[in-house]
Each structure stands twice: as C-alpha cells, then as structure tokens.
Amino acid sequence: FLSGANLAWNQFGGDVGYGNNPNLTYFNNMFAAIKAAGGNSMRWWLHTDASFTPQIETNGSCPGLSHNMTNAQVIGQMEDVLDAAYANGVMVDICLFSFDMLQDSTNKAWSDFNGKGNYNFLTTPSNIDSYIDNALTPMVNALKDHPALLCWEVFNEPEGMTSEHGWTGNQ
DSSP: OEEEEEESSSSSSSSSSSOOOOOOHHHHHHHHHHHHHHEEEEEEEEEEESSSSSOOOSSOOBBOOSSOOHHHHHHHHHHHHHHHHHTTTTEEEEEEEEEEGGGGGGGGOOOOOOOHHEEEEEHHHHHHHHHIIIIHHHHHHHHOOTTTTEEEEEEEGGGSSTTTTTTTBOO
C-alpha cells in the first residue's frame, strides 16, 4: 500500500521551469526522510497556479511548458526529481494544477501569475487542447516509463476556485 507525504512543493509552483531548479538537495533530503519514516510515496504539485509552468498566455493558450526554457529542459528537471525519488525508493504522484489558479493575485509576490490567462485557459476547450498537445503529452510521453512515476493527478481541490464553497476564488 501507499504511505507517504504531500510535499506540495519546495518553491511554490516553481520547482521546475526556470534557472537552476530543481533544488535536488532539498528533494533528496525530503525523499530520504519519507523513506526513513517508512513511507514509499510523495505527492508533488507541479504547475500549481501556472506562474512558472506551463506557459499560459493571456488568451489562455498554452504553447509549451515554460516561457524561459524548452519542453525538453523542463522535462529534464522533472526527470531529475523523479531520479532522486527512485534513488530513495519513493514513488511520486505528480499533481498538475491547484485551486490557486484563480485565487486573488494581490498576495502573490511573483510577477508571472496571469489570472486572466488562467481563467481563459480553464474555460476554453481549445486552450485545454493546446495544453494537452504542447505540454501534457510531451511530459507523459517522456516520463511514462520512469520507475518513480506513480501517477498523474489533474487538479488539487478545484472547488477552491469559486466562492460558492466558502473559498476566496475570484470566479
């Protein structure tokens, strides 16, 4: 059976997709701690609010995984995290998106959050298709046989994008 932790992220939504990330020391330490506690799995939030990955334009289209890196580079960073998990005997559930996509952006310290683009992405079928074609399919095809990949999870708590259920969503 699965036993583990919800890591969520090291750098909110920015573990991959830019610069020198991922912080493999952090991930190795986290995977080692999970294993030492008797765990065998971890849930990792990937895109979270789409500030860093994937590349979502204001019109909602998704031309790729990053504004600053190629798909191959981002996937390579993801593979590095999965390699660290595998080396520690831990499997990873990759959670793609979170309710944070439509949360109030006034409290966000980073400038790449695009609430309008996220809304257009989520509400236009052709934009979802662009994500599937230009980001998701390349990730799945590249990582599908990695021994540390447990599963792909589409969304963390999507009900959090509305005020209907007591959340602070903008929509």
